[in-house]
Amino acid sequence: LKNSLLPIVIPLDKLEALFVAVTADPAATVTVDLEQQVLTLPDGSITNLPINAFAKHCILEGVDELGYILQQQDAISAYEARRPITVNTLA
Numbered sequence: 001l002k003n004s005l006l007p008i009v010i011p012l013d014k015l016e017a018l019f020v021a022v023t024a025d026p027a028a029t030v031t032v033d034l035e036q037q038v039l040t041l042p043d044g045s046i047t048n049l050p051i052n053a054f055a056k057h058c059i060l061e062g063v064d065e066l067g068y069i070l071q072q073q074d075a076i077s078a079y080e081a082r083r084p085i086t087v088n089t090l091a
Contacts, residue, residue, distance in 0.1 A: 014047045
């Protein structure tokens with residue numbers, strides 16, 4: 001997830017097909033559809049990509065872990081407003 005790099009795991013037969021395709025044509029195109037979680041190989045075959053929901057959200061939103069927390073600021077503030085103060089952390 002760091003630097004928006006998402007490691008993926010694909011079946012061995014799809015990986016072998018990918019190597020064959022790019023060896024035959026180095027300009028071959030592979031398409032990754034992160035929203036649908038599919039990989040389309042140069043021959044048109046499609047394979048599903050198991051992707052962690054949090055990682056998917058962060059990449060689609062263009063945020064890292066801290067950016068995600070900052071997106072939740074309104075919910076965090078609302079929670080803190082409802083919660084009784086037990087220790088004054090502002091003093």
